[in-house]
Amino acid sequence: MSAPLTPYQPNVPTLSEANQTALTDLYVRGTPPNTLRAYERDLIYITAWIDAAFQTTLTWPERENIALRFILDHSRDLRGADTLDPARKAAENLISLGLRKSLACPAPSTLDRRIASWRAFHRMKNLASPFDAPLLRQTRAKARRAAARPKATKSANPITREVLEAVLGTCDHSLRGIRDRAVLMLGWASGGRRRSEIAGLMRADVDLKDYDSDGLIWLNLVATKTTETGKTPKLILKGRAAKALAVWIEIAGIEDGPLFRPITQNDDPLERKLSSDGIYQIVQKRVTQAGFPKGFATPHGLRSGFLTQAALDGAPIQAAMRLSLHRSLAQAQKYYDDVDITENPAADLLG
Known part of the structure; x- marks a missing residue:
């Protein structure tokens, strides 16, 4: 021995x-x-x-x-x-x-x-x-x-635009529905935000100065997984996503403190912030209500879905990465590769 x-x-x-x-x-x-x-x-x-x-x-x-x-x-x-x-x-x-x-x-x-x-x-x-x-x-x-094994995906499926539209259709005009619509649209349209980033947003991080004139909302994330504190570039929301967030802020009366919050059974917002697990529950609930099988997608599906849709629409990967804030081109390229290979004519050689 x-x-x-x-x-x-x-x-x-x-x-x-x-x-x-x-x-x-x-x-x-x-x-x-x-x-x-x-x-x-x-x-x-x-x-x-x-x-x-x-x-x-x-x-x-x-x-x-x-x-x-x-x-x-x-x-x-x-x-x-x-x-x-x-x-x-x-x-x-x-x-x-x-x-x-x-x-x-x-x-x-x-x-x-x-x-x-x-x-x-x-x-x-x-x-x-x-x-x-x-x-x-x-x-x-x-x-x-x-112990090498295939790397598991963080979401079974990407939440592409078509899937997102179906999920948004489950959000009614209650305060909970207005909040969930804003969470989903911000999470997707701002570049595919991680649930911790969505949950961590404060009202002070949202700049509405250009909303009335141009329909634009600026987002200031203090830090992300791939950026240092204070060095995260400003992100932008426009169109339907900007409107959904503006409506939530107005209807819920969010003047300061956490941007997204739990809602009581009486449809009133609480003072504390919505947790990362709360974001997870929103995505799971809405995806299931939209008719997709249980476990179809997780919050990371918003991130993978944004990049997948960008690839489907032919958006340059560099443009998509400016919003997703991916640090690695190789990592973002995987979503584009998955789309490119399905459109590759060599895959149809046998007919």
């Missing part, structure tokens, strides 16, 4: 307690809310796994042998493992806590995200991560290849 790996002991300066507090505060203020929530979930998971696997707590910096075991345990399908297998026992403990869904091998992307969070925690403490050690880097690369 090989000797256990020694604890990871990088030669870095130690932060004072005051500097550590200030650094942590800076990370919190400078990190998007969704990322912070992911960090929190991952920290809870990692802490629970270490307790289940080793009956101990987190160590800073973490030991290489524990980091290595984390990779190995999360790169296996444990459904056929012996009931006394330590990895299986730890996984069952996490399942009982509601932190893990099954004994199946987690998706490589899930493991990558948790490792990225763990590394971020080390950076917050000015410590090098054990995951940077050569053995662990190689092990992670091998595990990723071994």
Whole structure:
């Protein structure tokens, strides 16, 4: 049996307690809310796994042998493992806590995200991560290849213009219907906004100065997944989408605070903002009411649908990306490629 790996002991300066507090505060203020929530979930998971696997707590910096075991345990399908297998026992403990869904091998992307969070925690403490050690880097690369699987789409189907029109047809003239129409049209027409971006909009982010004269509404997103705080370019709404948003603001009396809000059974808006899950529920409900099967599309279908429709209409990809704010041309190009291949004459050679 090989000797256990020694604890990871990088030669870095130690932060004072005051500097550590200030650094942590800076990370919190400078990190998007969704990322912070992911960090929190991952920290809870990692802490629970270490307790289940080793009956101990987190160590800073973490030991290489524990980091290595984390990779190995999360790169296996444990459904056929012996009931006394330590990895299986730890996984069952996490399942009982509601932190893990099954004994199946987690998706490589899930493991990558948790490792990225763990590394971020080390950076917050000015410590090098054990995951940077050569053995662990190689092990992670091998595990990723071994568990390779087709990347799952975020929405089963894109919400193209035709689908969106059917979904909008379910929105009546109640305040809830007016809100949902504005949510859907803004989410689609402004470039395919993520649900967190829609939920995070404030009334102050909406500029109506050109609405009466030109029918234009300007949107100022503070930050997105692909843009830094304060550096997101202004986006525009026009036509029906601009009208839907203007009507919601007027009818609901939104003068400040959150743009989109929950609505009571008496059809009155609340003061608090609509959550990202609320956006998800709106899309699911309206898509089902429009006659599409359950699970037909998720909120990301607004984003994929916008780009798919842009490709169908022959809009230049660069123009679509100015609204979608995709950072990667290759990522946006996938939606155009899916459309192009269906129109490719070479696909009809056999008749």
